Amino acid sequence: MTTFDDENIEFDFFDEPETEEAPQPRRRPRRERSGPPRPPAPPTGIVPLARLVGLIAIAIAIVVAFVFWVGACQGKSTHDQYASYATRVRTVAASSNALGREFAAELGSSVLKPANLAKSLQQYAQQEQQEYDQAQQIHPPGPLRQIHEHLVDAIELRAKGLAALGDVVAGWNSKSATSTTTAIDGLAAQAELLTASDVVWEQLYRLPATQQLKTEGITGVVIPKSAFVPNTELVSARSFGVLLDHLKGAPTGGSSTPAGLHGSALVSVVANPGATALSTSTATTVKVSANLAFAATVDDSGNFQENGVVVHLTITAGSATIKRTQTIQTIASKTQQTVSFGNFNLPTAAFGNKATVKVDVAPVPGETNVSNNTAAYTVFFTLG
Numbered sequence: 113m114t115t116f117d118d119e120n121i122e123f124d125f126f127d128e129p130e131t132e133e134a135p136q137p138r139r140r141p142r143r144e145r146s147g148p149p150r151p152p153a154p155p156t157g158i159v160p161l162a163r164l165v166g167l168i169a170i171a172i173a174i175v176v177a178f179v180f181w182v183g184a185c186q187g188k189s190t191h192d193q194y195a196s197y198a199t200r201v202r203t204v205a206a207s208s209n210a211l212g213r214e215f216a217a218e219l220g221s222s223v224l225k226p227a228n229l230a231k232s233l234q235q236y237a238q239q240e241q242q243e244y245d246q247a248q249q250i251h252p253p254g255p256l257r258q259i260h261e262h263l264v265d266a267i268e269l270r271a272k273g274l275a276a277l278g279d280v281v282a283g284w285n286s287k288s289a290t291s292t293t294t295a296i297d298g299l300a301a302q303a304e305l306l307t308a309s310d311v312v313w314e315q316l317y318r319l320p321a322t323q324q325l326k327t328e329g330i331t332g333v334v335i336p337k338s339a340f341v342p343n344t345e346l347v348s349a350r351s352f353g354v355l356l357d358h359l360k361g362a363p364t365g366g367s368s369t370p371a372g373l374h375g376s377a378l379v380s381v382v383a384n385p386g387a388t389a390l391s392t393s394t395a396t397t398v399k400v401s402a403n404l405a406f407a408a409t410v411d412d413s414g415n416f417q418e419n420g421v422v423v424h425l426t427i428t429a430g431s432a433t434i435k436r437t438q439t440i441q442t443i444a445s446k447t448q449q450t451v452s453f454g455n456f457n458l459p460t461a462a463f464g465n466k467a468t469v470k471v472d473v474a475p476v477p478g479e480t481n482v483s484n485n486t487a488a489y490t491v492f493f494t495l496g
Contacts, residue, residue, distance in 0.1 A: 193253045194325065194333045200250050201263065205338040208243050208267065211236055212340035215274070216442050219346060219355060220417035226281055226359045233278030240271035255324050262316035266309040270340050273305030286360050296352050303347035306340050313338045345444045351417065354445055358416055374478035375413040376421055378487050379448060381471050382407050390469060390489035399496035400463070405454035408471045412443045414479070419443075422474040425453045429462035429493070462493045 218224075218232050244267040252260040280298040285291035314337065321335045341347055358372055381390045383398045384405045390396050398404075406425060412418050421440040426433065438451035473485040 190253070190328070191330055191333070194256075194328075194330045197250065197252050197256065198333050198335060201247075202336045204243050204247050204250075204263075204267070205336040208240065208270065208338055208340060211239055211243075212342070213441070215340070216343070216346055217419045219351075220419040220442060224359060226284065226286065229359070230278050230282040233274050233281060237271050237275035237278060240267060240274055243267050244271050255328060256321055259317060259320045259324060262312055262320075266313040266317060266338070269305045269309035269312065273302055273309070276302035276305065284356070286356070292356055295356060296349055299352040299355075300347070300349040303341075303352075306347060307344055310339045310341060343442060343444070345447065346417065346442065351444060354415060354417070372478070373415045374418065374476050375481055376418060376443075376473050376476050376479060377411045377413045377484040378471055378473050379409040379411050381409075381469070381487065381489060383491075384452075390491065392487055392489060395466065395490040395492055398491045398493050400456075400458060400493050401496040403454070404456050404458075405452050406469065406471075407450050407452045408438075408473075409448055409450045410440060410443065410473050411448045412445050413484075414476070415445050417442065417444045418476045421449075421476060423451050424472045424474070426470045426472075427456070427458075427462075427467060428470070429459065429467035430465060432459040432461060434458075458493060463495065464492070467491050467493055 215233075215236055218229065218236075244264065247264045247267050250260065277299060280295055280302060284295040318335050318337060325331075325333055325335070345351060382388060383390065383396070384407055385401065385403055386399065388396060388398060390398075390406075408423055408425065410421060410423060412421075418440075419442050421443055423438050423440065425436045425438075427435075434456060436453040438453060440449045440451060443449045467490075468488055469491055470488045471486070475482050475485060
């Protein structure tokens, strides 16, 4: 049996392990910075203050931009209101102007009967009354409300004037001289309502409305003109006397031949600019420029107003032919009207060679003498 020495026996599992210290984190070596040294960091309280100031500046910029945007929108909205208003007024003006032209054509009609004229005048009055109702329904921008009332007044004058003219014609006795004199005076007096309507529209409505637009800073919006009687001679006592004489001799049947003396005549032709009168007996030298125009003067040689008088101009230069046409809407008896022909593009052959300018006035209904309606002129075109 083997004997072991007690001192040589070691029981390690009964000994407590030695305490180990926690490993320390390894620090990364600091890298050397290149370039200038970084400035010292600002104190902690300045950074939030700088940010606050920046936010306030941004907020102020947003508010200012919003204010400008709102102002621009309001300006556009105001402009649109005025533009919409002017558009509605333009519709009323165009309709009333067209009715005025129809009224003038009716008074100068070659085939006219008293009953038909009275009926037409009453119909015109009803149409103008409808325009009056439309004018009342227009809602103008605030600054134009009082001014707009004068537009309504002008249309009302036209409706009343037309109705009164119809009443005078309907009550006229063509066989009584006294009745004829009374009718002429009555027609002239009632027609003053029509001419007054044009004055009211222009002086009390259009001009003040236009000035108000300037005051409001509104641009690009035009207040329309309106003239029911562009030629006051049409509604003068003399013209109404001629009209009633015409009505006395008006055909009672279905004949389309107008009674009385009707006629038109070519008075003269001049070349503009320079007012160079053309001659039928000698050749005329005409200087050509970009504004070259020929003005033809026509005379109503009959006893009645004529409407829709057509005037033709023809230039013949070599093989080239240039034609132009103009129409005289209304011409009163024993008066003259001038029409102008322009926008010419003369060919090279027209220069230095003889050319012919011919003007022809188409006969009006009932005209029997057409010998003075046409003239031909020899001209030489030269560069001005």
